[in-house]
Amino acid sequence: MSATQPLFQHHKHCDEIFADAEEACGKGDWAGGAKAFAAFAGQLEAHFLSEEEVLFPAFESATGMVSGPTEVMRGEHRQMRELLAQMQQALDERDGEGFGGTAETLLIMMQQHNMKEENILYPMCDSALGASEVGATIAGRLAAA
Numbered sequence: 640m641s642a643t644q645p646l647f648q649h650h651k652h653c654d655e656i657f658a659d660a661e662e663a664c665g666k667g668d669w670a671g672g673a674k675a676f677a678a679f680a681g682q683l684e685a686h687f688l689s690e691e692e693v694l695f696p697a698f699e700s701a702t703g704m705v706s707g708p709t710e711v712m713r714g715e716h717r718q719m720r721e722l723l724a725q726m727q728q729a730l731d732e733r734d735g736e737g738f739g740g741t742a743e744t745l746l747i748m749m750q751q752h753n754m755k756e757e758n759i760l761y762p763m764c765d766s767a768l769g770a771s772e773v774g775a776t777i778a779g780r781l782a783a784a
């Protein structure tokens with residue numbers, strides 16, 4: 640397994656459960672929306688942590704590139720975490736318009752972020768890491784999340 644294969648698949652999984660949360664909140668199903676949002680936020684956080692704690696450090700130590708693309712991705716994770724917090728607040732206040740607007744912003748940011756990873760950073764990681772334990776470690780963490 641390549642180092643990034645589980646993360647590739649997990650992007651799709653996060654997209655799907657994001658759509659569930661958006662749909663429930665969009666039709667005013669706050670109980671279902673809260674549950675779906677909690678599932679989504681938990682999976683996204685597990686995804687970010689797998690990158691920040693496993694993939695990025697492995698890439699950085701293999702290449703010596705510490706303030707390059709991984710630093711940019713970390714900054715984008717920070718921005719997306721802020722949006723998640725705003726969505727949680729809108730959910731708590733049952734503010735459908737606020738939730739929907741922030742969800743739209745997050746969706747666009749997440750799509751752009753994932754595309755950069757899938758097209759640029761993940762291939763760089765795979766070529767820098769070659770056959771390593773990183774993929775299995777990440778798959779294990781995501782499966783347990």
Ligand SMILES: [Fe+2]
Nearest residue numbers: 687690712756
């Ligand atoms: Fe990421």
Ligand SMILES: [Fe+2]
Nearest residue numbers: 646686690756
């Ligand atoms: Fe990712």
